[in-house]
Amino acid sequence: MSGARRQINVLNVAEKPSVARSVATILSRNQGMRMREGRSPYNKIFEFEYTIQGQPCHMIFTSVTGHLMELDFDDRFRKWHSCDPAQLFHAPVCKFVPEDKKNIKRTLEDESRRCQWLILWLDCDREGENIAFEVIEVCKGVNHHLDTRSIKRARFSALIDREIHRAMQNLEGPNKHFADAVDARQEIDLRIGASFTRFQTMLLKDKFVIDSAAEERNLVLSYGPCQFPTLGFIVERYWEIQSHEPEEFWTINCSHKSDEGIATFNWMRGRLFDYTSAVIIYEMCVQEPNATVRKVQQQEKLKYPPYPLNTIELEKRASRYFRMSSEHTMKVAEELYQAGFISYPRTETDSFSSETDLQRIVQEQQGHPTWGLYAQQLLDPDAGLWRNPGNGGHDDKAHPPIHPTNLFTGGDRWSNDHCRLYELVVRHFLACVSKPAVGAETIVEIDIAGELFSASGRVILARNYLDVYRFESWGGSMIPTYEFGQQFIPTTLTLDSGVTRPPSLLTEADLLSCMDKAGIGTDATMHDHIKKLLDRCYATKDLHTCFSPTNLGEALVMGYDDIGYELWKPNLRSKMESDLREVSYGYKGKEVVLATCLEETKACFLDVRLNKVKLMEVMTIFFERVNRSTGDDQHGAGEVVRQCGQCQESDMVLKRNRDGNFMVGCLGYPQCRNAIWLPGPVLEATVTTNICNSCTPGPVHLIQFKFRQLGIPPGFSANHLGCIGGCDEILRQLIEICGTGSRTQVRARGPTASSGNVRQNNGREVTCIYCQQTGHTSSDCPSKVSGSRNARSRVMNQENGETTIPCSSCRTPCALRTANTANNRGRKFYSCPSQECNFFVWEDNVNNNSGTRGPSYANTSNSASNPSRRVGRGRGGRSEGRAADVTFVSATGEPLSGRRCFVCGDPSHFANVCPNRVT
C-alpha cells in the first residue's frame, strides 16, 4: 500500500546548522544525503529520502540561527526623543525579520513553497517553541496549504539515533503556550528596558561629569531586568563589606608534639567574643593543663569527582582555575565546538544519558601525550578505576554535558586559552567517569579542664580521579597516634585573638552562582549580562576576577534604593518568571500577564520619575554637576575646617548632606572618603576664624553650632563653639546621645547588618570624633567606657532546686558552676554545656544584665597581631603543669616574665580582675 503513495516534499527546520546536519545524518543513515547551499552561507540544505509512517518523503533539511525575528517599537517610537518614555509601556510593537536574517527567511520561503509538510526540529524549550512559530509564520506566508495537520513538531532530547528516530515516529503539534510565554517575556523586557534606559540616560547623562565613561557622548545608562539585579549583587556585597564592623574575638589553641609529629587541636567552642570569659576559661586550662583523650574516631572518607560539566560550571571553573572571564570562556568554547573538539558548549545538562557511549569518548583520549595513560587505565577493567558518572539533576533535554568529541593536541592555530579550556573539558570528563578519592580520617578529641579540643588527620589511600583532575586537591595531614584515655601535657596552649573580617568581593564564579540561584538570565546569556555591566561602566573586575561597583553603578543602585523600589533586586525578575511559567502551562493568558505586569511596572516607572530628585541627589554625591557655578561658594574659603588628616592633600570643609544634615568632609572626595558627621540636632553651623589651641595638626577652626533645643538633652546649651579635632567633650557626648546626621539606613544584609550600628555614610568613611580613628563613630568607639553594649536580659529558672538560666544561643538550661581558679576561686558562673555555644556569664553579672555575646558572623580569623593580647605557655619547660610555673610568650615568641595582666601589664593579677579594665 505504501508503495502506491505518492512521494511528498517535507521541509525540516532545526534551530542551528549543526543540529540540521546531525539530524539529517541520523535520519538518512548517512546514505544518499546531499548537501546544497541556501541563501545564507551558514545554513546549508540537506536532502535525502525517508519514510514517515508509510509515507515516502523527500526530506529537505535546513536551519535557522536562533530567533528569526526581533521585537521592536513601531518606527515612530524608535527615536529616543520621539515620545515620552512612559508611552513605551503601551506604544505599538511589531515583530519583524531583521536584515541579517533576511537570507534565512528567503531560504525558508523558497523551500516551503514546494513542500506539503513542515517539521520543526527546534530545541525543546520555550525559546525553541517560540522560534518554531516564527518559522511557521514565514512558511505559511508563502504556502497557504500548510495547516495544523501538515505542520509538526519533533521533540528530541539528544542527538542520538534512537532518540531522533523516536521523535520522528511521534510527531506532535507545536505548543502555543510555551511560545506565548516567550512573546510576553520579550515584550516586557523591551518595554521596561527601553523606558527606564531612555529615562535615566536623558535625566542624568548631561547633568553630571561621569568620568568613568570613556566616550561620554555615547554614554548610555541602561536599565535591564537582568543586568540591574546582576549589578545589585555586586553593590550589595560591596555595601556589606563597607558596613562590616570588625569584632575582636578570642580562642584557645593547643598543640602537642611527640616523636610521631605534631597535632594541632582546635577549641570546640570556636571563639568567644567576651574577653573576660575567654581569659577565665584559658586560666582554668592553664591551671589544669593535663589533657585526656576522650575520643578517637577513625573512618573512611570519600571525595567524589564533580558532576558532568554544563555551561555555568564550565564558566565558573574556567574563572576559578584560569581567571578567564565567562564571556571569553564561551567564545573559546564556541571555537573549540566549531572545530569539532568539544560538544555543544551551551547546555544546562549535567548528567549523561544512559545512551551515551562514554567508553568511546575515553578511547579517543588514549593517544594524548599527557593524560592518555590515565585514559588507558580507565578502560582497563583490572585497574578498577571506572565509575559511572554522577547525576547533577539538570537536563535541558536538548544537549548532553560538555565533553570532548575529538583528540586535540594544540597547534599554531590555537591559543593557550583554547588548550587549557580543552584540557579542562577532557580532565573533567575523565574525572566524572573515575572512582572517588579515598582517605582515612582520624579525629581525636581531648579534654583540658572540662574544655574540649579536637584535632584531625588524614591519609590519602587512593587518589583515583584526583590523578587526572589536577584542579582539585585533597590535603593529607598526619597526626600522632592517640589512645582513648591517654593523658599528656600539651606542648603549647595559647589564648589567641582575632578580628572578624568582612566577606570578600564577589568573584565571577560567585556572581554566576548568585544569578543561577535567582534565575537571572540563562546559561547562554549570563556572561553577556556580566560583560554588559563592565561595558556600561557600572562595575569593574580586578585581576582576581573580583567585582566592585563603579561610582556610577553604586549611585544608580543607591538612587533606586532610596526611591524605595527594589528594581535592583532579583525579585522583579523572579516574579515575572513565575508568571511566565503560568502562561507556559496554560494556566494564565499571555494578555492578562502582560497587562498586569506592564501596569505594575508603569506605575513604578511613573513613581520613580516623580521621585527623580532622589536619583539626582545620589548622583550629586558621586559626581560633579555640569555647568556648576565656578565660584565654588559651597566650599568657599570660610568653610575650611582643617586639612584632611587622611589623604593629607585636601581640606576638610563644613557642608550639608542631601538630607540637610551637617558634616565635615574631605574635598578630595571621592578619592578620599574621610568624613566627620556632626550631631543630628545641629540647626546651624558656621566655621569661625578661631583656632583650637590643643588639636594637632593645626590649624583646626572652631565651629559655631546652634542646636535644636528640643533635640538635645537638658543641661546642654543650644549655642556651642565646638571643635571637631577630638578635644571637644560636649560634641562627643551629643553625638553619643543624639546620634549623627549621617544616613542610618541599613543597606547591608547578613548578620552584621543587625547590629544597628551599621552606617553607610553615602560612600564616605566615618571618622570618630573621639579618637580620630576611621571605621567607627564615637558612639561605637572602643576607647570609651560603656557598660551597656553587650547587655542582655536573662531569666532565672529554678529546676529541681538547681539554679539555671537559658543559654542565649540554644536555650539549653545552664547550671550554676563554681570557678576554681586562683583569682576567682569560689566565684559562681553559668556556661552552656554545649561545646558549640559561647555562652558564659558570671552569676553576679546576671543581675546586671550582662553576658557574653553569641556567635558573630565572620568568615576568616586573624591571628593576634598585638603581642600584649597573646599569651602562651613557655616553650620547652618540662616541669610545667601548674599555673605558677607557666611562662607566657608574646606573639613573636618572646618570653614574658611571670604572669601578667593583659590590660595593664601588672604581674600581680589577671585581666579579668584588672581594676583598669573596662567592663
Added chain:
DNA sequence: GCAAGGTC
C-alpha cells in the same frame, strides 16, 4: 543610543 533571548 534602549532589553533579553536565540545563535554565526
